[in-house]
Amino acid sequence: MGHSSVEQPEQDAYVRRELRRLRASIDNLDAALVHLLAERFKCTQEVGRLKAEYELPPADPAREAEQIKRLRSLAEESKLDPVFAERFLNFIIAEVVRHHELIANSRSAARANQQATDETGLRRSAAT
Numbered sequence: 001m002g003h004s005s006v007e008q009p010e011q012d013a014y015v016r017r018e019l020r021r022l023r024a025s026i027d028n029l030d031a032a033l034v035h036l037l038a039e040r041f042k043c044t045q046e047v048g049r050l051k052a053e054y055e056l057p058p059a060d061p062a063r064e065a066e067q068i069k070r071l072r073s074l075a076e077e078s079k080l081d082p083v084f085a086e087r088f089l090n091f092i093i094a095e096v097v098r099h100h101e102l103i104a105n106s107r108s109a110a111r112a113n114q115q116a117t118d119e120t121g122l123r124r125s126a127a128t
């Protein structure tokens with residue numbers, strides 16, 4: 001029972017202090033992760049609008065493969081599990097591509113709507 005808090009009050013205080021210290025850093029890192037992700041999504045939303053505007057496909061598998069290769073190698077260098085890094089990036093990319101599809105669909109709906117409006121206008125002016 002060497003690890004019980006009743007028998008080891010000093011270790012117990014040490015563990016609570018260490019947990020508090022480490023969790024303070026985890027709090028900062030999690031905040032940074034949220035901010036980094038928010039900035040990344042701001043960029044990818046712009047990419048999505050550009051692609052929709054110029055009628056490019058929502059996903060770019062070649063770019064994804066390059067990026068995954070690059071991040072796997074960075075993960076290895078920094079002792080992060082590359083399988084986890086790849087899964088994490090794929091999870092984010094899937095959400096980005098879903099956003100790009102939504103943007104593309106709303107753009108093409110807007111274009112179809114505009115075309116219908118233009119044609120109605122043409123019919124009306126031809127009828128007068």
Ligand SMILES: C=C(O[C@@H]1C=C(C(=O)O)C=C[C@H]1O)C(=O)O
Nearest residue numbers: 044047059060061063064093096
């Ligand atoms: C952001 C883009 O769109 C998609 C999302 C990617 C990403 O989140 O890194 C990469 C390729 C594309 O499938 C892009 O083409 O750059």
